[in-house]
Amino acid sequence: MVMGLKVVTLLLASCWAACASAQLRLYTEDYRPLSYMDNGKLTGMVVEVVEALIQRTGQPASIELVPWTRGYQQAQREVDTAVFPTVRTAQREDKFHWVGPVAAGNTSFYSHRGAGLRVRSLADVEQLGTLAVPKLWYSYEVLQEQGLKNLYGVPTPQHMLRMFKHGRTQLMVANSLVLDEILAGQGMRREQVEWQYTLTRDTTYIAFSRKTDVGLVADWQQALDSMRRDGSLERIHRRWFIHASEAELAEILVEP
Structure with a gap:
């Protein structure tokens, strides 16, 4: 019985480790200045935010620039995927897990x-x-x-x-x-x-597949909230939108 419990424990631990190390596939589109390719390098205001979140969560992830249709569909069908920047609407609400907001306009x-x-x-x-x-x-x-x-x-x-x-x-x-x-x-x-x-x-978010673990999504939201508190989200936004008003910034800097 003890041996059986050890086997179960090892299997659970292995499963947790595999889930924790699963690589996220993040899709974005050419939507300047939020996300685009510049001389072969992916950049943009929301791309910078997502890259910071990858670093803060320690989650292995790749970002791919694709046509919007492909990214939007993949993020609804596949495990451990997300598409950004995505405007959050009533029509889309139940199709994704949401992390944000990361921009407003x-x-x-x-x-x-x-x-x-x-x-x-x-x-x-x-x-x-x-x-x-x-x-x-x-x-x-x-x-x-x-x-x-x-x-x-x-x-x-x-x-x-x-x-x-x-x-x-x-x-x-x-x-x-x-x-x-x-x-x-x-x-x-x-x-x-x-x-x-x-x-x-509009408020813009990172939209995660409903098949993505809710704990992972919560980690990303917590990391974004920490960017609000330490001022890094505001610094990124002001660098890309130097004329942004305080009212516009308030929509993404106040924790939901």
Whole structure:
């Protein structure tokens, strides 16, 4: 009997060690300036946060830049996987374990500056012809759920921007954190567009597969909370977003 208990104990210990050493597969997309490849090196504001969390938790992990669809699907199907940066929405809530928030911003409608538009509701948006939005963006999910009649799904943000730039659509949708980079992809600047209407206030997280051990997820959340307390999360955020307001920072610096 004693020998049997020893065998069980050894098996449990071996299982725990194997689980503890399992390598996380972390997926991200090209979503500047939160995550992107620069001269062959993965970088970005949220990438820096995730790398710090890997170091603090001591969890073996790899980060791979992939198309959003692949990362999002893998993080729902596979054990020990996560996808980031992921906006946390009601539609996605039960699909993942969440660690965050790691960033916060506004998703808003923008027009060409000087176009003379005044948009203050979704009813106004519907009066302005086709609204192109990338199908894989959460904002597409939100607008589709709200029954926006002129919603037109496009494959990528670049498709949306080209249509907007050349006057095929009067409005574009973008998160304030990535607005500059999205515009730059079509040779445009923030000064050329005008805010019209904010759709949602967004908080961005690391989304872990539901098949990932909850203890591991808790360790990551605790490590992120420690980054809030020691000021390292704020320092990373301010380095990437030098004009961030105190109100914007408060959303990620106050422990949930």
